[in-house]
Amino acid sequence: MAGLNRHTTPLIILMSMLAAAAALALAIVPPASYFLAGLSHAQGSLEGRAGRLALEISRLSWRLQETGGLQGLQLALGSPEIEGGVEQRRILTPDGRVLASSGPAAPLQGPLLVRRALVHGEAQAPAHAHAPALTLAEVEVTRSIRGLVQETALIGLICAGVGLSCWMLLRLLPMRLLDQALARAAYLATHDMLTGLSNRTAFQEKLAEALLRTNRDGGGVALLCLDLDRFKEVNDALGHAAGDALLRATARRLAQGLRGCDSLARLGADEFAIIQAGAPQPEGAGRLAERLLALLAVPFDLNGTQLTIGVSIGIALGKPGQDPAGLIHDADVATVQAKQAGRGRFHFFAPEMNARLQERRALEQDLRRAVAREQFRVDYQPLIDLRSGRVSGAEALLRWNRPGHGPVSPGSFIGLAEETGLILPLGAWVLTAACHQAARWPAPLVVAVNVSPMQFRHGDFCDTVEVVLRASGLAPERLELEITESLLLQDTEAVLATLARLRALGVRIAMDDFGAGHTSLAYLRRFAFDKIKIDHSFVQGMVEDASALAIVRSVVQLSRTLNIRANAEGVETPEQADILRQEGYAEAQGYYFGRPVPPEQFAALHLLPPGAASTPPPPPVPARAAGE
Structure with missing residues (x-):
């Protein structure tokens, strides 16, 4: 606020000076104009009257030589009373003597305005025909302008009052507006305009x-x-x-x-x-x-x-x-x-939180560097058809070997990637690498790729999927995108529209971690998912927990009713696999069937007959291919 006052002081001074100038002009200009106009009119009137009297007396100049001629001149001067006052009129000889006069009984009150005109006569001798006219007398007309001065003074008082009012108006109104503007500026400088709270x-x-x-x-x-x-x-x-x-x-x-x-x-x-x-x-x-x-x-x-x-x-x-x-x-x-x-x-x-924060910032920096340099790899965990016991495909799982730290669990950096927006280029890179790798596998093996809610909400995700499929040559029905239930809790109409567009491309859609979140069966009714994957926590607890087993059974029964393929993840023991097979699950995955491994090892373990040589892995796929 002090800074605002410091910057507005010159403006206040300027406004005060302009207000004073305007008030002074109103107080002086009208009365001065009135006085000058009245004075000019009086002067012109006196000069005209003196001239007319001088001309009239010059015609009667012969009376100056006659007896009783002065009486005629007195009559020529006329009445001293005029419109708006009286005048004093006199005829003077060249040496200043008064020949005749006409005026009020009492002397005129000053200030006085005086105008004179010469009375000329003609020469008598012919020899002097071209001689200059003779000055016989002088006419003097005097008038008081006291009334004009008094009227001007009255007008001046009125204008002074108007000027003072104008000064107060021009001085106080802008100052009030300025105060309001300063108060508004001070409010804006210290408050958040959206909520009205302090900033x-x-x-x-x-x-x-x-x-x-x-x-x-x-x-x-x-x-x-x-x-x-x-x-x-x-x-x-x-x-x-x-x-x-x-x-x-x-x-x-x-x-x-x-x-x-x-x-x-x-x-x-x-x-x-x-x-x-x-x-x-x-x-x-x-x-x-x-x-x-x-x-x-x-x-x-x-x-x-x-x-x-x-x-x-x-x-x-x-x-x-x-x-x-x-x-x-x-x-x-x-x-x-x-x-x-x-x-x-x-x-x-x-205090120990500072160390964790520093570690998080270091992790973010390394993650950004790894995304820029594509320092990741994709491992593949087999999906097993429980009816035939054969590999039906694989789930693509991201792995990061952080320089100087070794392998990092996806749970340690995927959340950070979502918070920082790095999941967008990272997810595109995984999708591109998985599709190019799966295109080398024999049909109809599928590849399942996890999709972050942030990727899914991104406006060009469907376009990215279409471009990647075209670039890799992978048939759309061999790509399976896994989404979580949390995605369906957000703007359902937009989500379902995106799902429908992906389905139109021929891509399969799976609901991952079914039962772990805020499951709503209405979503299963509104969109026909190709697969639901029951959360691993129910699979791992179903042997000892009857309620977990009941949930496992209810999910597979629901999948049969809706004609949706059911997948169980997190299978670690033969007993778990047997139960799932008996309950009617179509597909399972977990460490019992195979751990996530690099693509060449996956091919050697699950795709090639014993003794066959593995195919060399495909060349690295740049992440930018997903957005081309």
């Missing part, structure tokens, strides 16, 4: 003040950083207008859980922060976080669409002498930890 700049100032009070007076201060879960999915699926409406609704709901002394701010796209002061810590921050989690767990209703997003909360407690930047960093680290722990929860900052 990052104002929030940092409030946090600095809170820490200063804590250091001076004691007590505790807690900083809670909130990151909305699955907000990007809402933005992508429903559009930015729905995302903005969701942010406004979230801000209102968060405010309901705060005390009057707590400060709420929006720091970024889907990031909020809360300063909690004057509460016992860490109990106060923990209770507040639980309250906020409960508030945001309730679904949002956006124009009839029910949305559940949740929030991950990181909490940092202020320490004596800590600066705002350090406290914000600690809360951000705790937020990342909460997200990595499964979202929808809160975590307090602990």
Whole structure:
């Protein structure tokens, strides 16, 4: 605000000067114009009258030589009363004597306006016919302009009042508008326009003040950083207008859980922060976080669409002498930890989290480098037809041997790839490599490729699949795309439209990890999946857990009813394989049948007869082929 005042001071001075100039012009110009016009008119009137009198008297100049001639001249001067006042008229000799006069009894009051005209006579002798005319007398006409001065003064007073009013109007109205503009600018500089909450700049100032009070007076201060879960999915699926409406609704709901002394701010796209002061810590921050989690767990209703997003909360407690930047960093680290722990929860900052954050950043850097340099490989796990016992295809599984660290579990980097958007080029690379590899296998072996929800929501995914199939020469019916149930929870109509387009290409669609998430049988009715894969947790528990076995049976019965092929994954023992075969499962996979192996080893183990030489692997396939 101080900066705004500093920059607007010259403008205020300029506005004041212009207002003063306008007021001064209104106060001076009208009366001055009136006075000058009246004076000019009076002067012209006097000059005209003096000239006419001089001409009339010059015709009567012979009376100057006669007895009683002065009386005639007196009559020639006429009445001194004129319209708007009186005049004093005199005839003077060349030496200044008064020959005749006409005027009021009382002397005229000044200021006076005087005009004179000469009275000429003709020469008497013919010899002087060309001589100049003789000056016989002079006519003087005098008039008071006191009335004009008084009228001008009155007009001046009126104009001064108008000018003062004008100055006040021009000075105060712009100043009020300027004050309003400055207040608006100050608001915009410290508030988020979408939600009306404090922005990052104002929030940092409030946090600095809170820490200063804590250091001076004691007590505790807690900083809670909130990151909305699955907000990007809402933005992508429903559009930015729905995302903005969701942010406004979230801000209102968060405010309901705060005390009057707590400060709420929006720091970024889907990031909020809360300063909690004057509460016992860490109990106060923990209770507040639980309250906020409960508030945001309730679904949002956006124009009839029910949305559940949740929030991950990181909490940092202020320490004596800590600066705002350090406290914000600690809360951000705790937020990342909460997200990595499964979202929808809160975590307090602990010093060891910094090490984990540094490791995560290093992992992200290595992952980006690996995507750019294609430092991955695709292994293949066999899919077994339980009726014949033969290999029916393989599932393509991504593997990464991180330089300096060795093999990295997909669970350690796939989530990070989805958060950073790297899953798009990485998924395209896997799809391209798998299709080119499967094209070398004998028909009708299929290749199953996992598809991330982010890939699926990408606008050109169907085009990518079509381009890859054309480039690899793989028949569309030999490609099987596996999607998870979580994808079906988002913008169902758009998802089903994409599924229908893929089906039109001839590609098979499988629902992966069936039963592990929020399964809805309505999706199975609305779209005819080619395969459902029951989650491995039920397969591994069905020998000892009767409820797991009941679920395994119900899934295969459902698949028969809907004419959908059923697959069981995670088979590790002969007993599990026998049960699945007896229950009627068409296909299974797991370590019992074969571990994921590189393509040349897969061919040697599962595709070639004993003693046959394996075919060399195909050349590396660049990821960009998927988008050409």
